[in-house]
Amino acid sequence: MGMNLSPDETLACRWAPADDVLYRAYHDEEWGVPEYDPRALWEKLQLDGMQAGLSWITILRKRDTIREEFDLFEPESIARWDATRIEKALQNPGIIRSPKKIQATIGNAQVYLDMMDAGENFSDWLWAFTGGKPIVNQLTDISQVQARTPLSEDMSKALKKKGFKFCGPVIVYAFMQAVGMVNDHETRCPRHREIQELYS
Template identity: 70%
Template sequence: MADQIHCGWAPADDALYRNYHDTEWGVPEYDSRALWEKLQLDGMQAGLSWITILRKRETMREEFDGFDPEKIAVWDEQRIEKALQNPGIIRSPKKIEACIGNARAYLEMQDRGEDFSDWCWDFVDGKPIVHHFDNYRDSPTKTDISEDCSKALKKQGYKFVGPTIVYAWMQACGLYNDHEVGCPRHTEVQELTR
C-alpha cells in the first residue's frame, strides 16, 4: 500500500499513524469488549490529538488492566492514585473516573442481558454506513446517529461520550466507513462487514 493514495489524515511519514490507518481504522469491530475499549480511548482523546493516544495506547492497556471492565469497575482511590503516577497514560482524574463509571455502566448493561456490540450496531441497523468523501475534511464532526448514540450512552451512565467523540469512535470501529474514496481501504473494509 506504500505507493497508493491513502486518507490524508494518516501522514505517510508517521509509521504509527499509517499502520493504524492501514490495519485498524474503519474495520468493523463486533467484539463488545474491544468496542468498549475503543470508546474509552476516544474519550481519553478529548482535547488531545489522536496520535497522542496511539503513542500511549499500549501503556494505557497495561495500566488499565487490559481495559477489562470487571477489573476497572472495582478501582478505588488507591488504584486511581497508582494510575495517576504513570506518565505513560493520560493522567486526567476526570477521564479515569469516567472510565471506571463507564466500566460499571457496561457491566450493568451486561447484567440486563444487553450485548454491547449488538446495542452499538443497532444504531446503524447492523451494517456500516458508507460515506463517499473525496477528502477526509469533507466528513462531518458528528451526525444525527452519533448524537442519538451519545444521548443513549449518557442515559446508560457513560461519560466522555459527546456526539463528536462518539462519531470518531464510530468511524474508528467501522460503524461508518469514512475512508476517502480514493483510499484502497475504502473498499477493503467494506469486504470485512458481516
C-alpha cells in the same frame, strides 16, 4: 508499473501521512474495520473519551502503556478500582493523567457490566444504531468528514442516558469511524474498497 491508476487513486487518506509509521499502520490495519466484540468496543470508546481535548496520535503513542495501566481494559477489573488504585494510575506518566477521565472509565466499566447483567449485549446495542452494518460514505476529501452527525448525537444521548461519561457526539462519531460503524475512508483510499468488500 503496468497500471493506469492515477496517483490520487492509489493514495491512503490524507490524514495518515506515510512518514508517520504508527499513524499509517493504524490507518491501514485498524481504522474503519468493523469491530463486533463488545469488550473491544468498550475499550475503544474509553480511548476515544481519553482523547477529549487532545489529538488521536497522542493516544495512539501512549496506547500500549494505557492498556497496561488499565488492566487491559477488562471492565470487571476497572469497575473495582478504589482511591489507592486511582492514585497509582495517576503516578504513571505514560497515560492521560486526568482524574476525571479515570473516574469516568471506572463508571463506564460499571455501566457496561450493568448492561451485561441485564442481558444487554454492548455490541448489539451499539450496532443497532446503524442497522447492524456499516454506513458507507463516499468522501473524496478529508475536508468532507463531519465532526458529528445526527446519528452520533442520538448514540451520544443514549449512552449518556445509560450513565456513560465522556461520550459527546464528536467523541462518538470518531468512535463510530474507528470501529467501522461508518466507512469514512476517502474513496481514493484502497481501504475504502477493501473494507467494503470484506464486510459487505
